[in-house]
Amino acid sequence: MAFSSYILTAFPASGARIPPYFHNTDHRQRCLTQLRSKHTGLEKYIFLNGLKERDPNLFYEVLLSNMLEIIPILYTPTVGDACSNYSHIWRRPEGLYVSIESKGHIRQILSTWPAGAAGRIAVVTDGSRILGLGDLGANGLPISIGKLDLYIAGAGIKPSTTVPICLDLGTNTEKFLNDPLYLGVRRRRPDTAEMDEFMKEFMAAMRDVFPQLLVQFEDFSTDNAFRYLDLFRNQYRCFNDDIQGTGSVVLSGFLNAARLATADAGTPLSDQRILFFGAGSAGIGVAKQLTSFFTLLGLSEEEARQRIWTVDSKGLITADRKGLQEHKKYFARTDYQGPPLTSLIDIVKYVKPTALLGLSTIRNAFSEDVVRLMGSLNTRPIIFPLSNPISLCELDYSDAIHWTNGSVIFASGSPYKPVEFEGRVYEPGQGNNMYIFPGIGLGTILSKARHVTDSMVEQASIALASALTEDEQSADLIYPRLTRIRDISAKIALAVIRAAQKDNVDENTLFRNMSDEALLEYVGAKQWQPPSTHNVPRL
C-alpha cells in the first residue's frame, strides 16, 4: 500500500489532517532523522518497531536504502538488548508463541497465524541460548524477527510469507522467573523426554499447517541444537543456522582469508592449522564445515581433522578427558601427551596455529600476548573473534590491528567500524551467518528442496566466497560489502538450487533445464521489493 493510501486507511477522512506540504517532503528522510535522534540502540530498535507496525512498506524501504546503519539495530548487536529487555519493551503481538502448555494441541495454535499455508520460512528459537547471552526464555522472539528481516531485506523474501516463532518452554534463568513483567510461562525447562515429545508434535504440526515451509532452527542450546538437527533434517525441510549457517559463512571467509595469507607468506594453502576457542554448536559446526576447506584441496577427511584443534572452558580438548560431550569427540586430540593445557597462550604456543577462531562468548579472551604471538608466528595471522553480541566478542578490531601492526586478517560476528592505523584505513570483515541464510533460504524455497543437504550448504559457501568484486579484493576484504547482499543472496540461491538438483531433492524440477544466466535472472526477479511510497517530493 502506498504511504498516502496507508494514511487514508489508518486515519479515515484524514485528507485535511495531512499537513498541506507533506507531499513536498521526503518522509523517508524524516524517519531517518527521527531514528537518529534516539540516543540508545534500544530506543532506535523501539522506534523502528513502531515504524514497521505503522507502515511496513516504508519500514522496508528505509531499511533497504540504509542497511549499514539499520541492520546493526534490528540484528546483532542491538537485537541482543532487545531480547534481554523484551518483556519490558513489549508493545504488540508480532510473532507466534507456542507454549509447552499447548502440548497436545499445537496444531490449533499454529493455525491462528494469519498467513497460514502461505508461510514459506519460519525462524524458530526456544530462547535457550540467544547470541552469547544465555537462556532468555520467552524473550527470544526478537532474534527470530531480526533474522526474518534479513531474509526480507537480504534475499527479497515476501514479508507475508515469513513466520517468526518463539517456543515458550520455560527458562532456567531465575531473574526472569522472578520478574513480574516476564512474558513467558513460569516454569523451568523440560527434561529431554518432555522436550522431545513437544518438538516432535511441533514439527509434525508445522508441516500440516504450513506445507511448504522451511524451518530455520535458531539459538537452541548446544545439545538441543545438534539433537534436533539430527532428528529432523532427513524428515523435514529444515536446517540449523548456528551449526550449518555459521559453518558455511566461516568456510567462505576462510577460503578467502587463507588465499590472502598464503599469497603473502608463500606457503601452501593446505598448511593451515586452525584453533577453535569455544566448542559449542557454533564452534563445532564451523570446525566440521572447515574440514571441507582441506578436502576441497584434495586432503582426506582424516588429514583434515588432524589440522583442527578445539578448546572449551577446560582447555585443549583431548580424547582422554572423562565425560566428554558427544559433539566434542570428533575433534578431540589423541596426539597430545602431557598435563592438561588450560591457558590460551600455552595452547597457541603448542599448536602454532595459522588461524584462531573464537566462538566462546568470552569478551577479550584474545589478549594482547595471544594476538602478538599469532602475529609473530604468521606473516598474516587469521583471527576471527565470532562471538555475539559485540559485548562478548573475543577481540576488538582496533586492538587486532594495533597488536599485529595491521597484518591481521580479521572477521568478527558483530560489526566493527574501519580503523585507521599508520596512515591506512583497514576494513574489518563480518563473519556472520546473515550473509548465508538468506540465500540458502531463497534457494531452498524456490527449488522446493525436500531437505537442506550438506552439499547445498557447502555450495552456498563457495558461491559467497566467489562473490567478491575486484574492488573488494584489492581492499583485502574476505566478505563482500553488505550493501550488495541482495545480489549475493541471488548468487547463493543459484548455487543452492544447483546443489539441490544434484542431490535430487528438488521437488520443483522446472529449473533443471534453465541456464545459470536465465536462472539467476529468474531468482532476481522473484525478490520482493517494497512498493515505493510517496517519497519523491512534489516540489
Ligand SMILES: NC(=O)c1ccc[n+]([C@@H]2O[C@H](COP(=O)([O-])OP(=O)(O)OC[C@H]3O[C@@H](n4cnc5c(N)ncnc54)[C@H](O)[C@@H]3O)[C@@H](O)[C@H]2O)c1
Ligand atoms: N558469527 C556468527 O555468525 C555466529 C553464529 C553462531 C553463534 N555465534 C556466537 O558463538 C558463540 C557461541 O555459541 P554456541 O552456540 O556455540 O554457544 P555454547 O555456549 O554452546 O558454546 C560456547 C563454548 O565456549 C566454551 N567456553 C566457555 N567459556 C570458555 C572459556 N573461558 N575458555 C574457553 N572456552 C570457553 C564452552 O565450553 C563452549 O564450548 C555465541 O556468542 C554466539 O553468538 C556466532
Ligand SMILES: O=C(O)C[C@H](O)C(=O)O
Ligand atoms: O544472530 C547472529 O548474529 C549470529 C548467530 O546466529 C548467533 O547466534 O550469534
Ligand SMILES: [Mg+2]
Ligand atoms: Mg544464532
